[in-house]
Each structure stands twice: as C-alpha cells, then as structure tokens.
C-alpha cells in the first residue's frame with residue numbers, strides 16, 4: 001500500500017525539510033508526490049535549469065524511507081514562457097485570451113507549448129529517470145480544461161477534419177450542411193463551433209470539435225508519457241484525473257498510462273457518498289484495475305468559500321472508502337497549508353504552524369498504524385463486479401452538442417442508477433465501449449443517443465448470452481454523425497427491446513404523468529424531465545403510465561423483453577429516487593445479484609477479492625456521523641480490531657469494519 005502526501009518543499013525553508021520528512025515517517029507515510037507546479041523553480045529563465053534543490057528534497061525525503069512520485073510541471077507555465085510566446089495562451093469559448101496569473105492557461109495544441117513541454121519533461125526524465133527513489137510520474141495536473149479555440153486549434157481542427165472526411169462532398173453529407181445553407185466549397189470556410197455568437201452550432205461539427213479536442217488532450221498527455229517511458233527505467237506513469245471532467249475521453253487517455261489516479265475532494269458532496277463511490281469506481285474502470293487517490297482531501301478546502309473541516313474520524317473514513325473501492329495508493333493533499341498564494345487557506349495534514357499537534361496529523365498517524373496491520377490482507381486484492389454501468393464521454397458530447405435532445409444531464413442520469421446500486425450494497429464497475437462485457441450479469445446503459453451496427457451487436461450479443469441489459473429514454477435515436485435515425489425509435493435497438501416509440505415529450509410539470517409498477521409493488525412514481533411512450537411488440541410492460549395523456553393512450557413506461565438467453569429492459573422515463581431504487585432492486589433480483597451484506601442506509605458495503613485464493617474482504621463503511629447497523633450474515637473476523645463479529649452489529653459514526661469470513 002502506498003500511503004503518503006503531496007508536498008511542496010519549494011514553499012518552505014530548506015531547514016524545515018528534514019523535520020517534515022521525519023514527521024512523515026512517524027505518520028507511517030512511505031510515498032511523497034513532488035514538483036507538479038514547480039516549473040519556475042526548476043527553469044527560472046529559459047534554458048537555465050536548477051535541479052539541485054529538488055535533488056536535495058528527494059534525498060532528505062528518501063533518507064526517511066519515502067518513495068517519490070514526480071509531477072511534470074506543465075499545468076502552470078512560468079511567466080518568461082508566456083511573455084516570450086503569448087501564442088501559447090488558450091482562447092476560451094468567448095474568445096478571451098487567458099492571461100497568466102493563475103494556472104491551466106495554455107493550449108494543448110500549441111506547437112510551441114509542446115516543444116517547451118518536451119524540453120522540461122525530457123530534462124526531468126534524464127535527471128531522475130534512473131533514480132531508484134523515484135517510483136513513478138504524474139503527467140501535468142488534472143487535464144481537461146480549458147477547451148481552446150485559438151488559431152493553432154483552428155488549423156489543427158481543419159487538418160483533423162480533412163483527414164477524417166477526405167473530401168468536402170463527404171463532409172457536407174456527414175455534417176448535414178444543406179441545412180441553413182452551410183455547404184462548404186473550400187476547406188478554409190469551415191468555422192469553429194464558437195465562431196457564431198448565437199448558440200447552437202451545427203451539432204455534427206460541434207461533436208467533431210469535441211472529438212478533436214479530446215484527441216488533442218490525449219495526444220498532449222501521450223507526448224509526455226512517451227518521453228517518460230523512453231527516458232526512465234522501472235518507473236510508471238500516471239495522470240491525476242477528475243473522472244467526470246467532460247472534455248476528453250479518459251478511457252482513451254488511460255490506455256497510454258500505466259496507472260489511473262484521481263483527486264478526491266468529498267466535502268463538497270458529503271451529503272452524497274454515492275458520488276464519491278462513483279469517482280472511485282470510474283477511475284478503477286479507466287484501466288480496469290486498482291488505482292491511486294493522488295489527492296485525498298484531509299482538511300477544509302478553498303472553494304467559492306472555505307468548506308467545513310472534516311469531522312473527527314471523517315478523513316479516516318474517506319481513506320477506507322477509497323481502499324474499499326480498490327485504491328492501492330492514498331496520497332493526502334497536502335502536507336501543510338501554504339502561507340501565500342491562492343490556496344493559503346487550503347488545509348492539509350498539518351496546520352500553518354507545522355505542529356504535530358494538528359488533530360489531522362494525529363488521526364492520519366493512527367490510520368498509518370492500522371494500515372500496517374491490514375497491509376498483508378489487502379495486498380494483491382482487486383475489485384470484481386457483476387453489475388456494470390456503461391460510461392461514454394462521446395454519448396455525453398452528443399447530448400451537450402444539441403440542446404434540444406432532452407433535459408438530461410448525463411452525470412445526473414448515471415448517478416440516479418449508480419446511487420440505487422450503491423444503496424443496494426453491490427459492487428459496481430464502469431465499462432466503456434471497448435470493455436469485455438462477459439463477466440457481467442447486469443449492464444445499465446443510462447444515456448445512449450448514438451448507436452451504430454457494431455455497438456448494437458455488442459449489446460445484442462451480451463443479452464443473447466444471458467445478460468440483463470437496461471437502456472433508458474432517448475436510446476438509439478441517432479447515428480455517430482449526430483444525425484437522427486430514420487427508423488422508428490429506438491432505431492436499431494427496436495428488435496433488442498421489442499418495442500416501438502411513436503410519441504415522446506419533455507415533462508415540465510410534475511407529477512403530470514405517473515407510472516405504476518413494478519410487479520407486486522403498489523406504488524406510483526412521478527415522471528420527471530422526459531417520457532418515451534413505449535408500445536410493446538415482443539416485449540411486455542413492466543410498468544404502465546397510470547396518469548396523464550400517456551396513460552390515456554395506454555402506453556407502457558418500462559418494458560422487459562426476453563432476447564436469446566437474456567433480458568433487455570427499457571426505461572422510458574426519468575423519475576424520483578424511489579423509482580430507481582425499486583427498479584434496480586427488481587433488476588438485481590431478476591439477474592441473480594445478491595447484496596454483499598444488508599445494513600442501514602448510510603452504511604456502505606463493498607468487497608475486494610484476492611484473485612489467487614478467491615478470498616473476499618468485505619468493507620463496511622459508515623458514511624454518516626450517526627451510529628448505524630449492519631447485518632452480518634455469518635461469522636467474521638474484523639481485521640482492524642482482530643475481534644470476532646456476527647449478527648446485527650453497530651458501526652460507529654464514520655466507523656469502518658474490514659471483514660474476513662471465518
């Protein structure tokens with residue numbers, strides 16, 4: 001287990017470093033991330049490299065047993081660079097040039113910026129590529145913004161488009177340019193999506209710009225990864241994702257990386273631990289293997305305003321929640337709050353005074369002791385799941401590039417299903433178009449406007465072989481050019497779901513339309529945001545609309561279709577959490593997926609498995625500040641306390657249990 005902290009030695013007098021390193025060791029830390037914002041300190045003026053301070057910092061830390069992760073510092077270019085080359089500055093959607101003074105103000109497509117990137121990354125890699133204390137690298141920092149519309153981007157977009165379509169006849173047809181007289185007769189006429197200040201650029205062009213900018217970001221990252229792979233020995237390369245950042249396809253980027261990591265700041269969402277869980281599971285999904293939390297919150301944060309400090313035991317709970325979802329590295333952000341700069345009141349393990357009396361230092365120190373105890377049991381374990389959620393950045397772009405699709409917020413609809421699964425205490429994994437689905441019993445595909453033959457075949461095969469598949473409203477309405485299908489909705493998915501849709505509508509007033517179901521459940525659920533009116537062919541209705549015009553016309557709201565050895569479910573509406581809870585519980589039962597354990601709401605239950613022995617470790621995490629109960633079906637050993645436990649057991653506020661069945 002890698003356990004450590006993000007440290008900025010450049011912010012503190014060198015005389016303090018040794019004391020910091022010793023205190024880190026005392027806390028049980030073994031890993032430190034350094035340098036991801038230290039460009040101006042490493043290269044003070046163009047070509048003047050100064051590594052000796054970083055050498056000494058690495059040495060001081062490794063003398064106390066720390067292993068080092070180095071960040072490449074490209075998220076914040078130094079002022080000499082942007083002064084000499086203002087053309088590297090990004091241009092935002094409103095055509096404003098982003099000036100220096102903050103961070104992330106460069107364009108990933110700037111050739112000049114790419115050259116400077118190559119230089120700084122190569123020089124760092126040459127310097128530390130064979131340093132045996134350096135175990136790995138982080139590229140940049142939280143890539144994904146700003147989306148840029150500068151002249152370099154325009155030029156590269158044009159060549160990307162030319163390569164994709166070959167000739168203008170093809171482009172005109174795939175972009176539907178006969179609409180409003182957009183037919184291009186020369187490549188130079190092609191606009192960027194923000195060229196016209198009116199909202200609503202051509203949805204096909206806009207989707208292509210999203211794809212192009214995603215590619216550009218992935219390419220920029222790969223430029224760094226390739227240098228690091230070439231110039232270093234036995235060191236891995238990762239990036240610290242913000243998993244839901246929509247502007248690039250994280251699954252694509254992860255293919256180039258050795259490890260996926262994410263930055264985890266739960267305070268803002270502590271009312272909904274489901275979102276934290278989804279962040280972990282999505283990061284796991286990017287590479288389909290254990291991940292690191294590269295920045296784990298452990299204090300108050302600087303956001304619009306200062307966020308509340310974690311309550312006693314809460315940061316410990318966050319740590320175990322991360323581990324429960326498959327983290328094998330936990331790095332707290334940050335060691336000590338900086339006395340200056342924008343984040344001077346962003347807390348850390350220590351307070352500004354650097355004293356070991358910091359309550360968070362004491363809390364984390366005790367976590368360090370505990371981790372030593374459970375290290376053996378966790379090591380080599382991974383997360384497996386019977387239930388998957390299909391996650392696609394591209395499908396989200398299709399929604400974003402055409403505002404009249406439906407009021408669906410991609411993440412919100414994903415979270416509606418994820419939250420119900422989270423509360424049902426089952427492991428969930430996120431899968432992408434490239435994933436092998438064969439291990440899954442149940443796959444939920446929350447928003448899927450665009451389909452093509454190969455995607456439909458992938459889903460049909462999954463169901464044919466016995467899987468349960470769920471699609472939701474507005475599925476299959478488009479092709480990958482962002483054009484609406486000419487088939488009856490849900491287009492190419494009609495056979496699989498055994499339904500036809502001839503009517504649909506956004507829902508503005510609730511509960512204008514309600515749904516009754518499922519099976520023996522005597523409840524009604526309000527339709528929210530949208531209704532697809534389902535007309536079953538081979539399918540049968542699982543839940544009918546029971547109020548409003550869809551009910552008068554006898555439409556179904558949710559259907560179930562036997563297809564091959566499996567079942568395809570279609571949910572034609574968005575509703576309240578009660579609906580998702582009941583629907584998901586029906587789906588789990590039908591597909592034979594059992595909860596790991598049952599417990600009060602607010603108690604999270606997850607498991608990790610040792611793939612060699614098949615042994616399972618069950619994590620019970622109380623996300624709340626109140627005592628909760630969990631039903632232990634059988635006899636268990638609790639690893640943190642080494643006690644035997646069974647029956648209806650109390651979990652302390654923010655408490656954690658790690659269980660081994662005996």
Ligand code: GAL
Nearest residue numbers: 141142263265295301302346
């Ligand atoms: C992260 C970022 C860090 C720091 C932190 C503050 O998103 O990577 O550098 O700014 O937020 O919460």
Ligand code: ZN
Nearest residue numbers: 107148150153
């Ligand atoms: Zn640009």
